[in-house]
Amino acid sequence: MRLAGTTEEITCSDSILVTGGAGFIGSNFVLDWLAAGCGAIVNLDKLTYAGNPENLASVENSAAYRFVQGDICDAELVTSLLQKHKPRAIVHFAAESHVDRSIVGPEAFLRTNIDGTFTLLQAARAYYGSLASADQERFRFLHVSTDEVYGTLTPEAPAFHEETPYAPNSPYAASKAASDHLVRAWLHTYGLPAIITNCSNNYGPYQFPEKLIPLMIANALQGKSLPVYGDGQQVRDWLYVGDHASALRTVLERGRVGETYNVGGGNQRSNLEVVKTVCALLDELVPESKFKPHLQLVKYVTDRPGHDRRYAIDARKLEAELGWRAQESFETGLRKTVVWYLRNASWVENVTSGAYHQWMTQNYSGRGEKVAAGERTR
Numbered sequence: 001m002r003l004a005g006t007t008e009e010i011t012c013s014d015s016i017l018v019t020g021g022a023g024f025i026g027s028n029f030v031l032d033w034l035a036a037g038c039g040a041i042v043n044l045d046k047l048t049y050a051g052n053p054e055n056l057a058s059v060e061n062s063a064a065y066r067f068v069q070g071d072i073c074d075a076e077l078v079t080s081l082l083q084k085h086k087p088r089a090i091v092h093f094a095a096e097s098h099v100d101r102s103i104v105g106p107e108a109f110l111r112t113n114i115d116g117t118f119t120l121l122q123a124a125r126a127y128y129g130s131l132a133s134a135d136q137e138r139f140r141f142l143h144v145s146t147d148e149v150y151g152t153l154t155p156e157a158p159a160f161h162e163e164t165p166y167a168p169n170s171p172y173a174a175s176k177a178a179s180d181h182l183v184r185a186w187l188h189t190y191g192l193p194a195i196i197t198n199c200s201n202n203y204g205p206y207q208f209p210e211k212l213i214p215l216m217i218a219n220a221l222q223g224k225s226l227p228v229y230g231d232g233q234q235v236r237d238w239l240y241v242g243d244h245a246s247a248l249r250t251v252l253e254r255g256r257v258g259e260t261y262n263v264g265g266g267n268q269r270s271n272l273e274v275v276k277t278v279c280a281l282l283d284e285l286v287p288e289s290k291f292k293p294h295l296q297l298v299k300y301v302t303d304r305p306g307h308d309r310r311y312a313i314d315a316r317k318l319e320a321e322l323g324w325r326a327q328e329s330f331e332t333g334l335r336k337t338v339v340w341y342l343r344n345a346s347w348v349e350n351v352t353s354g355a356y357h358q359w360m361t362q363n364y365s366g367r368g369e370k371v372a373a374g375e376r377t378r
């Protein structure tokens with residue numbers, strides 16, 4: 001098989017193509033990958049509200065990093081990027097990621113998470129077919145997914161493992177489950193060398209303050225109420241984002257094609273426990289705050305519709321087979337995270353006020369490949 005318009009076999013470069021690399025986990029992955037000297041990265045990101053190139057300002061002039069603003073649903077763009085950069089792998093983060101938004105407006109989730117993944121798979125399949133056999137051997141399509149595809153657990157149930165049947169409950173989870181199934185089908189039907197990871201809740205630097213932990217930090221610092229859904233006894237299994245980045249690096253280098261790997265750090269906490277810990281850290285780290293004790297800001301609000309009660313991840317396959325281990329406990333990771341948000345108050349201010357879109361316009365228009373037009377051949 002050949003890419004349209006090509007007659008010769010393509011030889012991979014050492015770069016990888018990342019989608020959604022300007023988001024929370026994607027930007028942490030890009031920084032980790034470049035710091036580890038693993039090779040060059042081409043980052044394709046549409047820059048929705050959740051994408052922020054400011055996260056990657058420290059590497060934007062690096063010869064090993066290239067940013068392309070564009071949509072994974074744009075087949076022509078994706079195909080031209082693969083032809084031009086000849087990546088040895090695709091790491092697919094791009095998605096609509098917030099459950100609450102998926103309840104209010106599921107359309108964007110179906111478009112990006114399902115149609116976008118389909119578009120990427122088709123382009124990847126054609127590209128893979130054009131590679132020389134040695135490059136086919138090492139090519140990987142790594143699909144970054146979530147534990148939410150497994151549905152919800154009772155308090156006594158064992159943690160999700162790789163064989164747990166899919167039972168997604170929210171529009172977000174259903175769209176991610178659909179994308180996982182597409183990846184599986186492209187692997188089995190067309191031989192695309194894919195691997196899927198299903199990870200638990202991440203937290204850490206650069207997380208958009210719509211998600212639980214950064215929202216609680218941002219609101220508490222401003223004396224705003226801390227909205228706890230329902231009774232606050234829902235359980236999530238928390239993983240520091242740097243540990244997720246190292247897990248993905250491990251899977252990319254040593255994971256077996258066709259396998260799925262669950263990723264998690266074994267940190268189950270109820271939402272109320274999480275909020276209490278954030279408040280205690282803020283009491284300690286911001287002793288002059290006039291909103292102390294911050295826990296007084298908690299406000300119980302109407303529950304999320306269809307709210308999953310508990311997630312927990314069994315990551316023993318990843319640990320035993322590939323030797324990965326999370327480095328941060330919930331306590332060390334959360335302290336690092338709170339300190340990061342305290343030191344980066346302007347980042348929160350920029351993303352909540354929308355100022356980063358101005359920053360983006362000033363920094364990214366008319367500068368070659370940083371705008372989509374620079375990558376297009378038409």
Ligand code: NAD
Pocket residue numbers: 019020021022023024025026044045046047048049050051052070071072073092093094095096097098112116144145146147176198199200201202203208
């Ligand atoms: P995020 O919302 O912070 O970032 C998503 C990124 O994708 C943004 O930069 C956005 O601009 C980009 N994007 C969205 N639509 C796009 C499109 N059509 N084309 C190109 N780019 C597009 O998300 P995140 O929390 O970093 O999650 C990244 C991935 O990891 C997602 O696939 C998510 O399902 C998965 N995941 C997230 C978590 C978590 O706790 N956040 C846990 C497990 C898995």
Ligand code: DAU
Pocket residue numbers: 097098099100145146147148199200201202210211212213215227228229234235236271304311
């Ligand atoms: O489990 C992995 C998933 O974790 C990822 O796939 C998703 O992309 C990511 O957003 C996250 O989903 P959650 O819905 O678990 O994350 P969120 O931060 O939105 O909520 C965490 C818990 O906190 C959840 O039980 C809902 C609750 N919550 C959330 C918010 C924003 C509150 O009680 N109050 C809030 O204001």
